[in-house]
Amino acid sequence: MKTFDIEVIKFKEGQHEFDFEINEIFFRHFEDNEILDKGNLTVRVLMDKGPNLIELEFQIQGTVELTCDRSLEVFDYELETSEVMIYKYGPIEQEIDENVSMITRDTPSINVAQLIYEFILLALPAKKIHPDHRNELDxxxxxxxxxxxxxxxxxxxxxxxxxxxxxxxxxxxxxxxxxxxxxxxxxxx
Incomplete structure (x- = not known):
């Protein structure tokens, strides 16, 4: 998962862009993963590094393989989502809330793998219905x-x-x- 490290200490203030490819190898790294096994997604991370904080915007799009809740058929689900994570500089490393964390000024890198995984899970529908069954009544x-x-x-x-x-x-x-x-x-x- 080192490929998902963004070495923030190396970058000057300003905007920077990173691209990541997500596939089934990525999903295998998460033990609690019972929902996703396969997918082909691209993640573009736009980093805006300022004097007091770092803002990361995640743009995720592609397809994931889901199992229909109604028919148990496997189908590809088109996924497109955008999320923002903010890192503020402070004396210690800690999570402030779900979208804001504190890091120290000498934090060498931020690993975004867990964030990407969570953002993908959040973008999934509550009911996973195969496209062939979407017109049927619930x-x-x-x-x-x-x-x-x-x-x-x-x-x-x-x-x-x-x-x-x-x-x-x-x-x-x-x-x-x-x-x-x-x-x-x-x-x-």
Whole structure:
């Protein structure tokens, strides 16, 4: 993973560019990797080195091989994402938050392999659906009534929602609640 080291100490202030190729050899280096085995991606890292911080912009694009959650078929997923990581100079090396870390001025290099891997995982869809099955309905897209599948159109949903609000507006308010609302409004005034 040394090929993913950016030797920041060698570069002067200004903008610099690095390109990395990601393939199945890259994914083998991560033990907790149960999602990705194969992929062909290119990563362009744009480094803007300033007097007090280093900003790295990651532009990742290519394809990864995923397994469909519905059919268990393997398919290629087009991936394109952009992320930013900031390194501030400080007295110690520590992570400040997920996109900001502190490094010392004599830190020789930053290894970006773990960051690239995490950015790829973040860019994956929550549901991995094969392109052949994307037009099929998901379970949450329909209601089951009396043993039959009833698919509700958007128009019917909108009509149902508007009739519910009309019903709520036309119902008389319980006098006890009215009194409580008056008390509440009085306290707020």
């Amino acid at each position: 379970e949450e897209d329909y209601d089951v009534e009396g043993g039959f599948v009833y698919i509700q159109s958007e128009e019917e949903e909108n009509l149902e929602e508007s009739s519910e609000t009309e019903e709520n507006e036309s119902k008389p308010v319980d006098p006890r609640w009215e009194q409580l609302l008056k008390l509440k409004n009085k306290e707020q005034s």
